Amino acid sequence: MSHAHWTILRERKLAEGYTESDDAAEARREIKLSIALAKAVYDRRTELGFTPADLAERAGLTQADISRIEGSDTVPTLPLLAKLADALDATLNIALDADDTRVKFTSHHTDAA
Numbered sequence: 001m002s003h004a005h006w007t008i009l010r011e012r013k014l015a016e017g018y019t020e021s022d023d024a025a026e027a028r029r030e031i032k033l034s035i036a037l038a039k040a041v042y043d044r045r046t047e048l049g050f051t052p053a054d055l056a057e058r059a060g061l062t063q064a065d066i067s068r069i070e071g072s073d074t075v076p077t078l079p080l081l082a083k084l085a086d087a088l089d090a091t092l093n094i095a096l097d098a099d100d101t102r103v104k105f106t107s108h109h110t111d112a113a
Helices: 003-015 022-047 052-059 063-070 078-087
Strands: 090-096 101-107
Touching (some): 022 063, 022 101, 052 063, 078 090
Antiparallel strands (some): 090 101
16 A cells, blocks of 8 residues: 555545544654654755765764664664764754654755855
8 A cells, every 4th residue: 555545544534533542643653753854864965965875984873874764764862863963064953743743954054155
């Protein structure tokens, strides 16, 4: 089942009055956070033109570590997030709200164009 099909099915069930269990809702929230972080790391890494190996070397990690983070297979600890932000020459901004999660790396340098 594709993601789009699954999303439409879930929305239809919710419209019909179906409610998720608290465990399912919490799991969904954790997955969304992990995916948001994975996307932010990938976006910043590619913006800088780094390969996963480049980022791993800069952060003192392995390429497998970077692959797990970008694949949202793991949620890094705070010290590891600090290493990533430093290696990506950026500040990591995470905004958590009940219905909204935003994760973004903001460059330490601005282009003077």
